[in-house]
Amino acid sequence: MCSPPKQMVLVRRVRNRPLDRGGVRECSSHVEPRPRQGPQSARSTCTLPHRPAAVPRFELPMSEIRSIEEAEFRQAMRNLASGVAIVATGTALERRGLTVSSITSICIEPPCLLVGISISSGTHDAILANGKFGVSLLAIDHQDIALRFAGRDGSKGVQKFDTAPWDQGVLDVPLLQSAVCALECVLHHYQVVGTHGVFIGRTVAARPGDGSPLVNCRGELRTLP
Ligand SMILES: Cc1cc2nc3c(=O)[nH]c(=O)nc-3n(C[C@H](O)[C@H](O)[C@H](O)COP(=O)(O)O)c2cc1C
Structure with a gap:
């Protein structure tokens, strides 16, 4: 496939900010889950990602592509309504978890979700160490959580788990008992993008619950009308 025409490439040589902080580092972890047994296994066994024969590429170095300013990006993203979840891993005193809104479903076959976690977060390192995590989707009455x-x-570390009942699920990862829905994932793919680790989890269990989902939008935690 050929490169896009030069005039379509958004490039400013003035006010240029290098992208090293936002550049993509190669995958440092790729964990293949064990395929399920039985008739489902053929359908749910993960194959290598399908890649297009050729990927269109900008011919210019990344350092010459101007990205928008941080404040402008933050302002734009305030308009993106998203669900809110607790992503957690570990057992007993080693449990670690954080609130996330950067969570989305990316693929049904295999069933995968994506979450972006700051590399400065304690939970980030714990998930990499454990290779699995629980996702508890929050309800409107979970704002304090x-x-x-x-x-x-x-509160920090395992202290965070003190206020609500949790259980450990089939993968032995922390799940909020009163979650709108609780999912359990094995780490399928991991990549650093700038300040964050992008975790792709392959879902091996899901437990529906009750309640109206908590939504993060324009700096507020709210419910759906
Ligand atoms: C509504 C909301 C959404 C958040 N979403 C994210 C997120 O997607 N990724 C992230 O790294 N931090 C996110 N944070 C910030 C983390 O929850 C926060 O930094 C946390 O203290 C990290 O905990 P840890 O260091 O114990 O892992 C969010 C915070 C709030 C209030």
Whole structure:
């Protein structure tokens, strides 16, 4: 496949900010889950990613592509309504978790979700070490839990788990009992993009719950109308 025409490439040589902080580092972890047994296994066994024969590429170096300013990007992203979840891993005193809104479903076959976690977060390293994580989708009455797991009440590490009942699921990962839905994932793919680790989890269990989903939009935690 050929490269895009030069005039379509958004390039400013003035006010140029190098992209090293936002560049993509190669995958440092790729964990293949064990295929399920039985008749489902053929359908759900993961194959290598399908790649197009050729990927269109900008011919210019990344350092010459101007990205928008941080504040402008933040302002734009405030308009993206997203669900809110607790992503957690570990057992007993080693449990670690954080509030996330950067979570999305990316693929049905195999069933995968994606979450972006700051590399400075303690949970980031714990997930890499354990290779699995639980996702508890929060309800409107979980606002205090969302703030607690974001560290807003000063609690840290395993302390965060003190206020609500949790169980450990089939993968032995922490799941909030009252979650709108709880999912369990094995780490399928990991990649660093700038300040964040992008975790792709392959879902091996899902447990529906009750409640109206908590939504993060324009700096507020709210419910759906
Ligand atoms: C609504 C909301 C959404 C958040 N989403 C994310 C996110 O997607 N990724 C992330 O790294 N941090 C996110 N945070 C911030 C983390 O929850 C926060 O930094 C947390 O203290 C990290 O905890 P840890 O260091 O114990 O892992 C969010 C915070 C809030 C309040």
